[in-house]
Amino acid sequence: MPIDILMPALSPTMEEGTLSKWLKKEGDQVTSGDVIAEIETDKATMEVEAVDEGTIGKLVVPEGSEGVKVNAVIAVLLTDGESADAIGSEKPAEQPKSSEPESAPAEPQSASDAVPAAPVAASVPSDPDIPEGTEMVPTTVREALRDAMAEEMRADGDVFIMGEEVAEYQGAYKITQGLLQEFGARRVVDTPITEHGFAGVGVGAAMAGLKPIVEFMTFNFAMQAMDQIINSAAKTHYMSGGQMSAPIVFRGPNGAAARVGAQHSQCFAAWYSHIPGLTVIAPYGAADAKGLLKAAIRSPNPVIFLENEILYGHTFDVPKMDDFVLPIGKARIHRAGKDVTIVSFGIGMNYAVKAADELAGMGIDAEIIDLRTIRPMDMPTIIESVKKTGRLVTVEEGFPQSSVGTEIATRVMQQAFDYLDAPVLTVAGKDVPMPYAANLEKLALPNVDEVIAAVKAVTYTA
Amino acid sequence: MAPRKNAASPNRSGVAKTTKTRSAKTAKPVIGTEIAEFDRDQEIAAYREMLLIRRFEEKAGQLYGMGFIGGFCHLYIGQEAVVSGIKLAMKDGDQMITAYRDHGHMLACGMTPRGVMAELTGRQSGYSHGKGGSMHMFSKEKHFYGGHGIVGAQVSLGTGLGFANRYSDNGNVSVVFYGDGASNQGQVYESFNMAELWDLPVVFIVENNRYAMGTSVSRASAQTDFSQRGVSFNIPGHQVDGMDVRAVKAAAEAALEHSRSGKGPIILEMLTYRYRGHSMSDPAKYRSKDEVQKMRSEHDPIEQVKVRLLEKGWASEDELKAIDKSVREIVADSAEYAQNEPEPDPSELYTDIVL
Numbered sequence: 001m002p003i004d005i006l007m008p009a010l011s012p013t014m015e016e017g018t019l020s021k022w023l024k025k026e027g028d029q030v031t032s033g034d035v036i037a038e039i040e041t042d043k044a045t046m047e048v049e050a051v052d053e054g055t056i057g058k059l060v061v062p063e064g065s066e067g068v069k070v071n072a073v074i075a076v077l078l079t080d081g082e083s084a085d086a087i088g089s090e091k092p093a094e095q096p097k098s099s100e101p102e103s104a105p106a107e108p109q110s111a112s113d114a115v116p117a118a119p120v121a122a123s124v125p126s127d128p129d130i131p132e133g134t135e136m137v138p139t140t141v142r143e144a145l146r147d148a149m150a151e152e153m154r155a156d157g158d159v160f161i162m163g164e165e166v167a168e169y170q171g172a173y174k175i176t177q178g179l180l181q182e183f184g185a186r187r188v189v190d191t192p193i194t195e196h197g198f199a200g201v202g203v204g205a206a207m208a209g210l211k212p213i214v215e216f217m218t219f220n221f222a223m224q225a226m227d228q229i230i231n232s233a234a235k236t237h238y239m240s241g242g243q244m245s246a247p248i249v250f251r252g253p254n255g256a257a258a259r260v261g262a263q264h265s266q267c268f269a270a271w272y273s274h275i276p277g278l279t280v281i282a283p284y285g286a287a288d289a290k291g292l293l294k295a296a297i298r299s300p301n302p303v304i305f306l307e308n309e310i311l312y313g314h315t316f317d318v319p320k321m322d323d324f325v326l327p328i329g330k331a332r333i334h335r336a337g338k339d340v341t342i343v344s345f346g347i348g349m350n351y352a353v354k355a356a357d358e359l360a361g362m363g364i365d366a367e368i369i370d371l372r373t374i375r376p377m378d379m380p381t382i383i384e385s386v387k388k389t390g391r392l393v394t395v396e397e398g399f400p401q402s403s404v405g406t407e408i409a410t411r412v413m414q415q416a417f418d419y420l421d422a423p424v425l426t427v428a429g430k431d432v433p434m435p436y437a438a439n440l441e442k443l444a445l446p447n448v449d450e451v452i453a454a455v456k457a458v459t460y461t462a
Numbered sequence: 463m464a465p466r467k468n469a470a471s472p473n474r475s476g477v478a479k480t481t482k483t484r485s486a487k488t489a490k491p492v493i494g495t496e497i498a499e500f501d502r503d504q505e506i507a508a509y510r511e512m513l514l515i516r517r518f519e520e521k522a523g524q525l526y527g528m529g530f531i532g533g534f535c536h537l538y539i540g541q542e543a544v545v546s547g548i549k550l551a552m553k554d555g556d557q558m559i560t561a562y563r564d565h566g567h568m569l570a571c572g573m574t575p576r577g578v579m580a581e582l583t584g585r586q587s588g589y590s591h592g593k594g595g596s597m598h599m600f601s602k603e604k605h606f607y608g609g610h611g612i613v614g615a616q617v618s619l620g621t622g623l624g625f626a627n628r629y630s631d632n633g634n635v636s637v638v639f640y641g642d643g644a645s646n647q648g649q650v651y652e653s654f655n656m657a658e659l660w661d662l663p664v665v666f667i668v669e670n671n672r673y674a675m676g677t678s679v680s681r682a683s684a685q686t687d688f689s690q691r692g693v694s695f696n697i698p699g700h701q702v703d704g705m706d707v708r709a710v711k712a713a714a715e716a717a718l719e720h721s722r723s724g725k726g727p728i729i730l731e732m733l734t735y736r737y738r739g740h741s742m743s744d745p746a747k748y749r750s751k752d753e754v755q756k757m758r759s760e761h762d763p764i765e766q767v768k769v770r771l772l773e774k775g776w777a778s779e780d781e782l783k784a785i786d787k788s789v790r791e792i793v794a795d796s797a798e799y800a801q802n803e804p805e806p807d808p809s810e811l812y813t814d815i816v817l
Contacts, residue, residue: 160629186629192659197618197652204622204636207607208557210629228649231612232619239598241590242814244607276815300817 002082003052005075007039007061007068010046012258013310017041018066019074028056030077037063037074042140042313043174054079130324136317144286144318145175145251145307148293149213151323153183156211159297162189162198163215163252172217173253173312199225199250203232206248206302213297216252219268219306225250233302234277249296251305254282255347255397256434256445258310265434265441267398269345272304273375273407279328280374282306282346286316288372291326299328306374308347331378333385337367340455341385343408344395345371348446351427352395355451364459374404382408383416390421391458395451400428422458427451493730494689494700496712502776508550508707509767510785512542515566516764517786517793518575519738522565522582526742530801531582534611535596538566540737543763544669545570547710548637551718555632559607559620560639562597563669563736567639571604575796585803592806593814614647616640617666621653624664624727635663635721637714643674645688654695654727661726665717666692668729669704671736676748689731697727704732705761735761 010017021038024030030050037048057078061068068074139147153159160183165172167180167190180188191198195216202214216222222229229250237245256265272280279301283289289307296303318324334349335356344352349370356366367385371378386392392412394405405426412424430444456462500508519537526535538545541563549570552558560567568578573589581588581599589599597611607623610616620638627634644650645668657664668688672679679686689699698720702713710732717728735757739746746754771777 192652192655194652194655196649197621197656200615200618200649200653201622201625201656204559204607204619204624205626205629206622207619208623208626210626227612227615228618232610232615236600236608237817238814239590239594240600240608240814241588241593243590243602244600245817279816 001079002057003054003077003079004073005036005048005050005077007070007072007074008046008048009070010039010041010044012260013313014041014043014070015313016067016069019061019063019068020045022059022063024056026056026059030054030056039068042142050077052077052079054082057082130319130321135320137320138315139286139290139318140313140315141283141286141289141307142173142175142177142312144290144316145293146177146179148290149176149297150179150182152294152297153179153187156297158209159211159213160187160189161213161215162191162202164191164193164217166190166215171215173309175307175312176215195221195224196228199228200232202248202250203228203236203246203302206233206246207236207244211247211249211297213249213251216250218257218264218309219252219254220264220266222250222252222268229272229278229302229304230275234275237301238277245300246302247300249293249299249303249305251293251296252307253309253312254306255308256429256441259436259438259441260434261436262433267306267346267396267429268304269306269374269396270398270403270407272306273377273404274402275375277302278375279303280306281328281372282374283372284311284334284344284346284349284370286314287318287324288326288332288370290318291324292328292372294323294325295328298325303328306346311347326372329373329376329378331369331371331373331381333367333381334370335366335368337365337389339365339367339389340391340393340459341367341369341382341389342393342395342451342455343369343371343382343405345374345404346396348395348397351446351448351451354448355395355455358448358452359455362461364455364461366455371404377407377411379411379415382412386412386416387419390419391455392420392424393427393451393454393458394424395427395446397429397445400426400431403428422460425454425458427454492700493698493713493716493728494702494709496709496716497706498708498712498715500708500711502771502774504550505767505771505776506785508543508546509764509771509782510789511546511549511570512707512764512767513786513789514575514792515542515546515569517789518569518579518796519565521793521797522579523738523742525579525583525797525800531596532584533595534562535582535742536563536740537738537742538563538736540757540763541669541671541704541732541734542566543707543710543766544667544704544732544734545639546763547707548667548714550707550711551714552637553634553718555605555634556718557605557607557620557623557627557634557636558639559616559623559636560609561613561616561641561644562609562611563641564597564599564609568599568601568604568606568609571601571606573599573601573604573606575792576799579796579800580803583800583803584805585800586806586810587799587803591810591814593810614640614644614649617644617647617650618653620666621657621662621664624657624662624721625660627663628660633722635665635718637665637667637718639667639669641674642668642670642672642679642683642688643677645691646674646682650691651695654692654697657727658692658695658697661724663721663724664727665714665721666697666727666729668731669734670731671734673736673740673748675740676744676746678748687731689729692727692729697729699729699731701731701733704734705763706766707763 623636
């Protein structure tokens with residue numbers, strides 16, 4: 001049987017990439033370990049090595065092709081005695097091959113099912129903070145974050161970034177791409193792997209008057225730095241009677257990525273939102289990522305800025321403005337509706353948006369609120385919406401106990417009890433450490449069906 | 463039990479022994495072996511400064527016993543020469559940061575006894591408006607960056623102050639105090655690594671008072687020579703007689719010069735001793751009364767200055783008594799003030815959380 005060579009994933013969250021170059025041509029002999037192609041994403045370039053021995057029978061995807069899906073067949077390898085005739089004329093473009101898992105290093109299929117790769121049309125034009133007629137530029141969340149930092153670093157010499165691999169490596173997730181080249185090693189500082197230490201160094205530098213951006217490669221590693229974030233950054237202003245403060249941004253990917261297991265998959269939004277003195281921001285789209293990161297850098301307070309690895313490569317419209325800064329602490333009506341309020345943030349918005357689309361087909365008109373800032377929480381926007389709809393569902397990927405959703409449910413119960421026509425339902429991750437197996441991981445995360453079921457329950461349409 | 467090699471001792475040769483590896487590098491005397499020559503005015507000033515700290519701490523202990531001061535209260539009695547000597551070597555703009563045994567540091571930085579005592583009693587006019595307490599006071603004006611309650615956290619923060627100095631190229635040095643107990647915290651070494659890697663202007667001061675709460679150095683530390691704890695990061699370190707204010711000043715001057723000139727961090731281990739328990743609630747049963755008494759009678763930092771002043775004829779008993787009297791008046795005034803100032807307004811509960 002000819003062997004299919006599949007488009008590999010460069011990272012657990014990669015969904016597609018560019019086949020930039022073939023290094024072998026049809027008819028070439030290859031042995032295991034030979035470099036046969038180069039592929040790239042907006043994040044990195046990688047060489048594809050042959051796993052099996054044989055002759056290249058067919059190059060299915062021509063070089064230069066963009067948007068090649070992970071696991072798509074890119075070439076076919078012929079083994080001993082086989083001829084090109086053995087290659088079927090029709091190949092399924094995308095099909096996990098259980099017979100040869102080694103040719104597909106990672107399979108983010110389960111994540112892709114729940115998390116659509118297609119650009120999401122954000123309803124930013126409705127944002128009152130953007131003037132009418134502003135040109136919108138499709139931008140990835142990754143680029144938006146980088147642009148925000150670059151703009152603020154240009155504007156203020158006290159702003160610098162430090163973290164693991166932020167400089168010469170250009171960022172573990174390529175968020176700091178190009179910053180070293182523009183701002184130099186003094187302001188783009190590679191740190192050793194020493195989260196507790198560099199978080200403390202950052203806070204100290206902030207106390208001395210600088211405005212550090214501290215990148216955690218992921219927020220899972222910030223657990224090591226929790227003491228400096230909570231005890232030093234968050235409390236200094238209060239403990240000093242207002243004399244001293246820590247204008248610092250801690251940022252990095254938060255929440256589950258894909259197939260990285262329990263220690264690398266958790267949402268810290270609820271954790272940090274518990275702490276007075278911290279500001280906690282979790283943007284969804286690229287415009288919010290940019291506008292809110294700029295605001296966070298300018299904030300005189302310590303800010304936890306929670307990004308999401310899966311969203312980094314997603315494209316959204318970003319307004320082309322000289323200085324696009326959004327207010328901290330304001331939610332946004334992402335989609336107006338009258339039957340039910342769905343509140344979410346960050347990647348949870350993916351489920352909310354998709355659910356709302358499907359619900360519309362069922363005649364249920366859902367209003368979606370994107371919290372954007374977890375602390376301070378924009379309760380007036382939520383309460384106003386609940387007064388209109390009388391029903392509330394919250395959506396997040398974090399654990400269900402003491403979650404952002406339960407906090408919202410409590411406050412809505414206390415502040416708008418008489419307006420509720422049904423109990424508030426919270427859709428969250430399951431109460432388990434994140435499992436590795438694809439099917440279990442899928443089960444552990446919330447999904448669109450759960451959101452739809454919750455909405456049907458609170459609207460009594462189930 | 464193994465012999466202690468780090469007991470606070472005025473024996474110069476004993477101290478110099480551990481620093482000989484550094485002496486080959488320079489013709490200058492090894493840091494830690496030098497004793498600064500003080501003239502009369504300097505001796506008097508050091509005497510007065512250390513006496514202020516001691517009397518202040520004694521009063522704080524009294525007020526604690528009377529219920530005016532609550533929570534944790536860690537007294538600096540016995541260690542006065544350390545911060546006093548170092549402050550004498552610091553320049554305006556150099557920052558100081560320490561842990562929770564911090565009253566002496568604040569007074570040495572020039573923060574007012576009234577403001578510190580009023581914070582101890584939890585009053586509105588305290589440095590943190592009563593919201594910080596003994597362990598959490600700051601003064602931007604005096605370059606004192608706290609006052610931190612988590613053992614070792616101030617070492618990373620202080621390294622960050624050094625980072626800011628280098629970033630701003632302002633010529634200042636961050637002086638970071640921590641204890642023998644904090645020396646076993648991981649983030650201290652994370653900070654050492656970055657400080658040396660980036661040549662940050664930081665002077666690390668280990669105040670080795672021989673007990674981390676109730677655990678003696680030898681029971682908690684595999685390497686009890688804390689001056690050598692930076693060896694694996696190539697940070698030089700020296701032991702200093704922390705009971706002799708002149709030795710402290712001389713070592714601090716050399717260390718500050720080292721860091722200010724761009725050579726990176728340096729560690730000074732101050733061999734010192736605390737007379738009181740770890741905090742007010744510690745009866746200090748883990749050591750003998752004789753040990754404490756021996757320190758007090760033979761190595762007291764204030765008594766040493768007093769003896770020199772009298773021997774050299776630079777001050778009479780009466781003059782020294784007059785100094786003591788004026789210091790007592792300052793402290794009594796601060797205590798009086800701190801007991802009579804109003805408590806924070808209830809509205810303070812919700813101020814200064816975020817800007």
